Amino acid sequence: xxxxxxxxxxxxxxxxxxxxxxxxxxxxxxxxxxxxxxxxxxxxxxxxxxxxxxxxxxxxxxxxxxxxxxxxx
Numbered sequence: 001x002x003x004x005x006x007x008x009x010x011x012x013x014x015x016x017x018x019x020x021x022x023x024x025x026x027x028x029x030x031x032x033x034x035x036x037x038x039x040x041x042x043x044x045x046x047x048x049x050x051x052x053x054x055x056x057x058x059x060x061x062x063x064x065x066x067x068x069x070x071x072x073x
Contacts, residue, residue: 005051005067007041013072014038022069024062032056033070 007013015037018025032055033039042059043052049064 001071001073003068004039004041004053004070004072005048005064007051007072009041009044012038012040015070016073017071019069019071022066024066024069028062028066028070031060031062032058033060033062039072 001016002013004013004015015033015035017035018028018033022028033053037055040054041051042054043061045051050061051064051067052059052061053067
């Protein structure tokens with residue numbers, strides 16, 4: 001399985017799972033990163049941190065270590 005942090009610019013995927021053991025799980029769910037939701041990587045900063053994703057009609061930036069806890073298909 002691929003992690004959200006491994007996406008290429010412009011790649012669209014669907015969230016498969018979020019690691020519930022991650023300390024960032026609740027925050028990701030609250031801002032809209034839920035299983036079944038389509039996301040697109042729209043911006044990568046230097047050293048891939050932070051990453052900006054388009055989802056639910058908005059753009060949300062998260063840290064690379066947070067994106068590592070999101071599994072996509």
